[in-house]
Amino acid sequence: MTPPPSLRIEPIPGYSPTIGRLVGMLTYSRSTTLAAVQGVTMAQLDHLHDERSNSIGALLAHICVVEQSYQVLTFEDRPLSPEENERWATALTLGESGRLTLRERPLEHYVEQLTAVRQKTLDGLAARDDAWLEQAVSPAPRINAHWAWFHVAEDEINHRGQIRWLRSRLP
Amino acid sequence: MTPPPSLRIEPIPGYSPTIGRLVGMLTYSRSTTLAAVQGVTMAQLDHLHDERSNSIGALLAHICVVEQSYQVLTFEDRPLSPEENERWATALTLGESGRLTLRERPLEHYVEQLTAVRQKTLDGLAARDDAWLEQAVSPAPRINAHWAWFHVAEDEINHRGQIRWLRSRLP
Numbered sequence: 002m003t004p005p006p007s008l009r010i011e012p013i014p015g016y017s018p019t020i021g022r023l024v025g026m027l028t029y030s031r032s033t034t035l036a037a038v039q040g041v042t043m044a045q046l047d048h049l050h051d052e053r054s055n056s057i058g059a060l061l062a063h064i065c066v067v068e069q070s071y072q073v074l075t076f077e078d079r080p081l082s083p084e085e086n087e088r089w090a091t092a093l094t095l096g097e098s099g100r101l102t103l104r105e106r107p108l109e110h111y112v113e114q115l116t117a118v119r120q121k122t123l124d125g126l127a128a129r130d131d132a133w134l135e136q137a138v139s140p141a142p143r144i145n146a147h148w149a150w151f152h153v154a155e156d157e158i159n160h161r162g163q164i165r166w167l168r169s170r171l172p
Numbered sequence: 173m174t175p176p177p178s179l180r181i182e183p184i185p186g187y188s189p190t191i192g193r194l195v196g197m198l199t200y201s202r203s204t205t206l207a208a209v210q211g212v213t214m215a216q217l218d219h220l221h222d223e224r225s226n227s228i229g230a231l232l233a234h235i236c237v238v239e240q241s242y243q244v245l246t247f248e249d250r251p252l253s254p255e256e257n258e259r260w261a262t263a264l265t266l267g268e269s270g271r272l273t274l275r276e277r278p279l280e281h282y283v284e285q286l287t288a289v290r291q292k293t294l295d296g297l298a299a300r301d302d303a304w305l306e307q308a309v310s311p312a313p314r315i316n317a318h319w320a321w322f323h324v325a326e327d328e329i330n331h332r333g334q335i336r337w338l339r340s341r342l343p
Contacts, residue, residue: 010318011306019193026322033326053341135182147181151197155204158326162333170224 006032019131023150024123030154031119034064034161037168038108045171046111047104055095057167059103060160061111062092067156068118071149076125080140126150177203190302194321195294201325202290205235205332208339209279216342217282218275226266228338230274231331232282233263239289242324247296251311297321 006029013021038046038057046058055063066089073081081089091098134147144152177200184192209217209228217229226234237260244252252260262269305318315323 008315008319009306009308010322011316019190022190022318025319026326029319029322030326051341135180137180144179145182147193148179148196148200151181151200155197155201155329158329159333159336162330163337165330166334166337170222 015127017130017134019147020126020129020134023134023147024126027119027122027150027154030157030161031115034061034157034164035112035115037161037164038111041108041168041171043105043107045168046106046108048167048171049100050167050170054167055099055163056103057164058106058111059092059095059099060164060167061115062099062103063095064157064160065111065114065118066092068115068122068153071153072118072121072125074138074140075146075149078139122150122153186298188301188305190318191297191300191305194305194318195297198290198293198321198325201328201332202286205232205328205335206283206286208332208335209282212279212339212342214276214278216339217277217279219338219342220271221338221341225338226270226334227274228335229277229282230263230266230270231335231338232286233270233274234266235328235331236282236285236289237263238327239286239293239324242320243289243292243296245309245311246317246320249310293321293324 007025008029010022010025010029012018013024015021016024038061041057043058046061047056049056070081070085070089070093073079073085091102129146134150135145138144138146138149141149178196179200181193181196181200183189184195186192187195209232212228214229217232218227220227241252241256241260241264244250244256262273300317305321306316309315309317309320312320
């Protein structure tokens with residue numbers, strides 16, 4: 002059993018104080034994403050509500066590669082490589098290509114990927130401090146690392162809203 | 173012209189440091205909500221995508237009363253009064269009653285309400301400190317004030333995701 006998500010934002014042991022508060026937000030947001038897809042079948046993950054919709058599975062793949070992209074930007078201090086861009090482009094941009102290729106994967110596939118990517122985020126954040134969090138992201142100097150990681154949660158929550166909407170209308 | 177939203181989360185003059193970071197998140201989230209509805213007509217605000225959909229206008233009304241409710245919980249340290257519950261219930265719960273009554277208001281109505289309510293939030297947060305932010309919310313002691321205000325942003329972002337989806341499918 003996964004414990005219920007904390008409904009407190011506060012410092013967390015193992016992280017510097019402001020990073021800990023951010024981790025609380027990322028963790029709470031993820032718990033709501035996983036709750037939104039609990040028990041969906043592969044056919045439901047692949048279902049297209051209309052001809053322009055992303056499937057729930059494609060949105061989960063998108064949530065995963067957004068997080069991976071911000072790991073590269075903030076932990077490795079570099080833009081995506083051409084190879085990463087090519088590998089992640091479909092899930093980053095979604096749309097027609099995603100409708101064709103992000104399919105036929107069971108829920109466990111997405112949950113395992115999300116969990117592995119999140120662990121790498123938590124390890125990276127645990128190794129850094131609050132001064133780092135406030136610094137500009139060198140390959141994207143208009144943003145700082147704190148905004149970058151807030152945005153990872155924010156993009157996930159945005160798509161979770163869509164997942165809830167889509168799930169409540171599955172055939 | 174509204175200035176472009178800051179893409180940095182950091183302390184903000186006029187707020188204690190952690191509250192300032194939270195205000196940055198609330199402000200960024202709100203800027204994306206307003207961008208998502210810029211230029212929509214009253215007919216578009218009232219449009220129902222299907223018989224179970226909330227209109228974009230109803231979602232804006234919901235965003236507004238969620239924020240008002242958390243003002244009561246965290247700034248006034250009390251649950252909603254029966255009178256507030258009655259006044260806000262339709263926008264808080266949405267659904268059938270919202271489809272019938274949250275209608276025929278132009279975008280300016282919603283933007284004015286959102287702006288007035290937000291100003292009250294900013295005034296309330298400016299008058300408090302980081303120690304307050306971490307304290308439990310007395311009428312809902314499982315949550316602390318920081319989670320409460322993160323949740324206000326999170327719920328708004330969730331519905332902004334739905335607003336974007338609905339707007340892209342307006343007739």
